[in-house]
Every structure is written in C-alpha cells, then in structure tokens.
Amino acid sequence: MTAPETNADGTTPASGGKILVLPGDHVGPEVVTEAIKVLNIIAEETGRKFELEVDLCGGCSLDKHGDSVTEEVLQKCLNVDAVFFGSAGGPEWGTAQPNPESGLLRIRDRMQIFANLRPCKFASKALLAYSPIKTEVVKGVDFMFIRENCGGAYYGKKIEEADYGCDPWEYSRPEIERVVRVAGALAMQHDPPLQVYSVDKANVLANSRVWRRIATEVFEKEFPKIQLKHQLADSLALLFITKPTAFNGVLVSDNTFGDILSDESGGLTGSLGLLPSASLAGPPGNVDSKLGRNSVGGVVGLYEPVHGSAPDISGKGLANPTGQILSLAMMLRYSFNMHREANIIEKAVERCLDTREDGGLEIRTGDLGGKAGTVEMSEAIQGEVRRLLKTT
Numbered sequence: 259m260t261a262p263e264t265n266a267d268g269t270t271p272a273s274g275g276k277i278l279v280l281p282g283d284h285v286g287p288e289v290v291t292e293a294i295k296v297l298n299i300i301a302e303e304t305g306r307k308f309e310l311e312v313d314l315c316g317g318c319s320l321d322k323h324g325d326s327v328t329e330e331v332l333q334k335c336l337n338v339d340a341v342f343f344g345s346a347g348g349p350e351w352g353t354a355q356p357n358p359e360s361g362l363l364r365i366r367d368r369m370q371i372f373a374n375l376r377p378c379k380f381a382s383k384a385l386l387a388y389s390p391i392k393t394e395v396v397k398g399v400d401f402m403f404i405r406e407n408c409g410g411a412y413y414g415k416k417i418e419e420a421d422y423g424c425d426p427w428e429y430s431r432p433e434i435e436r437v438v439r440v441a442g443a444l445a446m447q448h449d450p451p452l453q454v455y456s457v458d459k460a461n462v463l464a465n466s467r468v469w470r471r472i473a474t475e476v477f478e479k480e481f482p483k484i485q486l487k488h489q490l491a492d493s494l495a496l497l498f499i500t501k502p503t504a505f506n507g508v509l510v511s512d513n514t515f516g517d518i519l520s521d522e523s524g525g526l527t528g529s530l531g532l533l534p535s536a537s538l539a540g541p542p543g544n545v546d547s548k549l550g551r552n553s554v555g556g557v558v559g560l561y562e563p564v565h566g567s568a569p570d571i572s573g574k575g576l577a578n579p580t581g582q583i584l585s586l587a588m589m590l591r592y593s594f595n596m597h598r599e600a601n602i603i604e605k606a607v608e609r610c611l612d613t614r615e616d617g618g619l620e621i622r623t624g625d626l627g628g629k630a631g632t633v634e635m636s637e638a639i640q641g642e643v644r645r646l647l648k649t650t
C-alpha cells in the first residue's frame with residue numbers, strides 16, 4: 259500500500275507524510291481498500307510519497323489480541339500525520355466491554371482529536387431525487403456539523419452494574435473553548451463569515467448551560483464578526499427535516515447530540531454511505547494556533563465515514579465506497595494541505611453521481627437504488643480522479 263519509490267521521470271518523490279490505516283470490521287476493509295487505490299493514483303500522479311502502515315482496531319483486534327486496540331497501535335496513532343479509519347463493530351462481538359467500538363473511542367481520546375467535522379451537502383445535484391425530503395425543502399442544504407469528540411457522556415467514569423448504569427455528562431472550560439474555536443475558525447474562512455449555531459439542551463442540562471455561556475464568551479471575544487446563535491438539540495432534530503437550509507453554515511455541539519444529529523445528514527442527502535468525516539486535533543487552515551499540527555504542516559486527524567460497519571451488507575461487495583473516498587479528500591485537505599487533489603476527488607465523485615443528461619456517469623450503488631457494487635463505483639471514481647489530475 260505504498261506509492262512508487264520514484265517518479266515517472268526518475269526523480270525522488272517529496273516526503274509526503276505518514277498515514278496509519280485501520281480498516282476495522284465488516285464493510286470497513288471493503289471501502290478502505292478502494293479509497294487507498296484512489297490515494298495511490300494521487301501519489302503516482304503527483305509524485306508525493308506517503309508512508310502507509312496497516313494495523314488493527316475493532317473486532318478484528320479483539321479476535322487477534324483480546325483487546326479492541328493495543329497499546330502499540332495507540333502509540334502508532336501518535337506518531338503519524340493522519341489515521342485513515344474504516345469502521346468498527348458488528349453483532350458477533352456484542353456490547354460487553356471492551357467491544358470493538360471502544361477501540362475507536364480510545365484512539366479519539368489518545369490522539370485528542372476533539373473536533374469531528376461532518377459536512378452535509380449533496381455530493382451531486384442528481385442526488386436531490388434520492389432524499390426522502392421534498393426537493394424544494396432540501397435543495398441547497400450545506401452545513402458543517404462539528405461534534406465534540408473527546409468528552410461528554412461518551413467518556414468519564416462509567417458505572418455499569420446489573421441493575422444500574424451511569425455515564426457522567428461532563429464538560430470543562432478548555433474542552434468547550436477548543437471545539438467552539440474550531441467552529442469560529444472554519445466560519446471565518448469564508449467571506450462574509452458563515453453563520454455559527456451552537457446546539458445544546460441548556461433548558462435542562464447543567465453542562466449545556468456551561469457550554470452555552472463559554473461558547474458565547476469565546477465568540478464575543480475572539481470572533482466579534484460572527485453573531486453566535488443557540489439552538490436546542492430537540493427542536494433542531496425537527497428543523498433539520500422541515501427547514502434544513504435554515505442551518506446552512508457551521509453547527510457545533512457536544513458529543514452525544516452531534517453523533518445523533520449528524521447521522522440525520524444521511525437521511526437528508528440520500529444515504530449514509532455518502533458521508534465523510536474528519537476528526538481533528540486542532541483548527542484547520544492557516545490559523546494562529548499551533549494546536550494539533552503534524553509534521554507536514556497540516557493538522558493531525560483521523561478520517562472515517564460517518565457510517566458504521568454495515569454488517570447487514572458486508573461481504574457482498576455492495577457497500578457504497580463514496581463516504582470513505584470523500585474522507586480521503588478531507589484527509590488530503592486538512593492533514594496534507596493538498597487542496598487541489600481534495601477538490602479533484604470531490605469533483606470526480608460528483609461526475610460519477612451526476613445524471614447522463616448532465617454529463618455524468620450516473621452510477622448508483624444499492625443504497626441509492628442501483629445495481630453497481632463497491633468496486634464498480636470505486637473504479638469509476640478512480641478513472642475520473644486520474645483524468646482530472648491530468649487535465650486540470
């Protein structure tokens with residue numbers, strides 16, 4: 259899984275950075291394999307040499323090592339520029355601890371990749387027809403959901419007894435400040451800055467009231483051009499269905515609300531199989547912050563699709579590889595500053611999904627009602643990526 263040792267003209271490729279690949283379980287390895295083919299095309303065409311290492315996390319690690327992630331793999335995560343992750347879990351491992359998913363949670367914690375960016379927009383306008391929401395309601399939806407990724411109810415000292423369970427839902431000032439700053443920094447990358455919404459349950463939860471107060475303070479002090487708006491999480495679940503474009507811009511929330519509400523994006527845009535994500539250890543882009551920088555001038559991050567291991571369709575070559583391939587685009591953009599190549603992958607995906615009338619290839623995997631398999635979709639994207647790299 260490495261790029262060629264020399265460029266076509268015989269020169270040595272520039273050192274491109276280290277990537278740890280953790281394919282995980284069920285459809286994870288199926289879609290990761292396809293995304294790596296796209297990465298190899300980019301490495302080949304640009305001469306950038308990435309150092310790739312593949313290891314285990316999830317049920318596959320439980321089977322081999324008796325733990326969902328080993329200390330050795332956690333250490334490797336700390337010594338790379340980016341981690342490329344598939345998905346962890348499946349019914350055969352159940353939920354008793356440590357379950358496969360706990361491996362991913364431990365990696366997020368160890369890497370302190372506290373900002374999980376989950377963009378929601380149509381990868382092609384042809385997909386408007388696949389949304390269960392009326393076209394006139396969902397057309398133009400375009401937001402970035404930022405989910406706090408290392409705190410809240412998913413972490414802390416849990417109590418699990420036969421008849422009692424407790425997950426403390428805690429947030430402290432530094433945890434809130436750093437993630438809302440990422441929301442502000444992303445919004446400021448646009449001219450005029452994007453609207454930012456902070457999502458909470460401040461009408462009920464103490465940790466939400468602290469979240470709201472600190473988010474307000476950070477925006478007043480550090481992002482005076484943005485007027486932060488607050489939205490309760492329960493009504494947002496409704497408004498995402500009835501008026502999703504009202505939230506175009508950037509949304510930021512805690513771990514639990516963000517996990518649940520960002521899956522709704524899959525419902526809005528046609529299929530969960532299309533959606534990528536990036537979990538970052540600092541703000542992306544040229545910001546005045548050294549937090550989370552990697553050895554190649556980008557941000558340390560873990561990249562994975564929003565979807566899980568889809569055990570219901572695994573082993574049949576049916577999974578849509580698009581979410582994983584778009585996660586690769588996010589990795590190139592945020593961890594490797596390869597904006598051109600990231601844009602090319604997104605354009606290639608769009609062309610493969612566009613209707614023939616619009617000059618596209620109109621390829622549809624099963625989640626979009628079509629007959630194409632994982633490899634067919636991936637090969638079409640690879641072909642478009644190669645063509646666009648040569649011609650643009």
Ligand SMILES: NC(=O)C1=CN([C@@H]2O[C@H](COP(=O)(O)OP(=O)(O)OC[C@H]3O[C@@H](n4cnc5c(N)ncnc54)[C@H](O)[C@@H]3O)[C@@H](O)[C@H]2O)C=CC1
Pocket residue numbers: 285289344345346347348349359362530531532562564565566567568569570571576577578579581625
């Ligand atoms: N980051 C991760 O590793 C995550 C892991 N999980 C784990 O995954 C396992 C399955 O969870 P589910 O609740 O079923 O959620 P899921 O996201 O795996 O699947 C939900 C539905 O979406 C479909 N789907 C998902 N990805 C698809 C793709 N690429 N192409 C076509 N269809 C796709 C599935 O077939 C299923 O019908 C569980 O063990 C869960 O804990 C769930 C979410 C995230």
Ligand SMILES: CC(C)CC(=O)C(=O)O
Pocket residue numbers: 359360362363517564
């Ligand atoms: C650890 C994961 C299984 C939690 C989740 O659902 C997600 O991150 O999307």
Ligand SMILES: [Mg+2]
Pocket residue numbers: 517518521564
């Ligand atoms: Mg989830």
